[in-house]
Amino acid sequence: xxxxxxxxxxxxxxxxxxxxxxxxxxxxxxxxxxxxxxxxxxxxxxxxxxxxxxxxxxxxxxxxxxxxxxxxxxxxxxxxxxxxxxxxxxxxxxxxxxxxxxxxxxxxxxxxxxxxxxxxxxxxxxxxxxxxxxxxxxxxxxxxxxxxxxxxxxxxxxxxxxxxxxxxxxxxxxxxxxxxxxxxxxxxxxxxxxxxxxxxxxxxxxxxxxxxxxxxxxxxxxxxxxxxxxxxxxxxxxxxxxxxxxxxxxxxxxxx
Numbered sequence: 001x002x003x004x005x006x007x008x009x010x011x012x013x014x015x016x017x018x019x020x021x022x023x024x025x026x027x028x029x030x031x032x033x034x035x036x037x038x039x040x041x042x043x044x045x046x047x048x049x050x051x052x053x054x055x056x057x058x059x060x061x062x063x064x065x066x067x068x069x070x071x072x073x074x075x076x077x078x079x080x081x082x083x084x085x086x087x088x089x090x091x092x093x094x095x096x097x098x099x100x101x102x103x104x105x106x107x108x109x110x111x112x113x114x115x116x117x118x119x120x121x122x123x124x125x126x127x128x129x130x131x132x133x134x135x136x137x138x139x140x141x142x143x144x145x146x147x148x149x150x151x152x153x154x155x156x157x158x159x160x161x162x163x164x165x166x167x168x169x170x171x172x173x174x175x176x177x178x179x180x181x182x183x184x185x186x187x188x189x190x191x192x193x194x195x196x197x198x199x200x201x202x203x204x205x206x207x208x209x210x211x212x213x214x215x216x217x218x219x220x221x222x223x224x225x226x227x228x229x230x231x232x233x234x235x236x237x238x239x240x241x242x243x244x245x246x247x248x249x250x251x252x253x254x255x256x
Contacts, residue, residue: 015053015254018113019044020105020134022123022154023059024066029204030196034122038071038080040151041099041119042089043243044250051251056113060131062104068121071240106133115250116141120152120178120240125203128156135161142169142233147253149235151228151246152178153203158236159210171215175236176229177207179220182239 021036041057048055059065070079073087080086089095108116116138118124128134138161142148148169150157155177158170183206191198211218220238221227228237228245230253237246 016113017055018108018116020058020118023061025123025127035066036121037240038067038086040243042086044247047247057098058105059102064100110140115147117149118154120154124153124156147233151237152239174217174231176238180208
């Protein structure tokens with residue numbers, strides 16, 4: 001789904017995409033290690049590479065990044081065992097190396113890229129508030145008329161990124177991100193399996209609630225359904241099953 005006409009980047013030049021993933025952290029709510037989500041990196045990466053784009057991977061602080069365990073197809077939980085795209089990424093040494101040695105987001109040169117995509121995972125909910133360099137880069141790309149995208153909990157960046165007037169970029173825009181119904185499902189799952197006491201939540205705040213409170217028009221497609229939306233040069237994806245849909249809207253916005 002898309003709204004408004006995007007500013008199309010010159011189609012005569014190869015497209016360059018900067019993808020930002022989260023650094024490893026420890027959840028303040030649970031004490032568990034958290035990171036980025038594999039499919040939110042690997043699925044957009046696959047779409048962009050198939051489109052002939054050049055893709056570079058960055059993180060807020062730079063250095064080695066670690067994925068949330070359940071996003072790994074090889075995790076004993078089996079939660080992501082059918083994710084063959086992530087499996088291929090993980091078992092391709094030159095691709096896996098990109099995650100093990102990322103540049104800091106501050107090194108991104110806006111003029112050198114056509115689009116910026118922020119992947120999710122659990123870590124963004126605990127680390128993006130302090131990620132002022134990411135807020136600034138996201139806003140700079142947007143101000144330059146370039147495509148900016150965020151996916152799942154990576155949409156947390158919209159709670160902090162502001163334009164030159166000090167207004168939050170998401171205000172008045174139609175966006176999506178991890179839905180309350182999905183937060184409820186995740187909480188119920190960990191309560192049911194005794195991983196957390198009932199009533200203790202996984203996340204410190206909620207994407208849907210925050211976006212609505214700051215004046216965005218938040219929309220979603222239902223529990224675990226692939227969904228992404230474009231409003232001008234802003235693209236957002238609902239959750240970890242929306243990586244391909246999000247990337248395809250970026251490709252559409254760039255004019256292929």
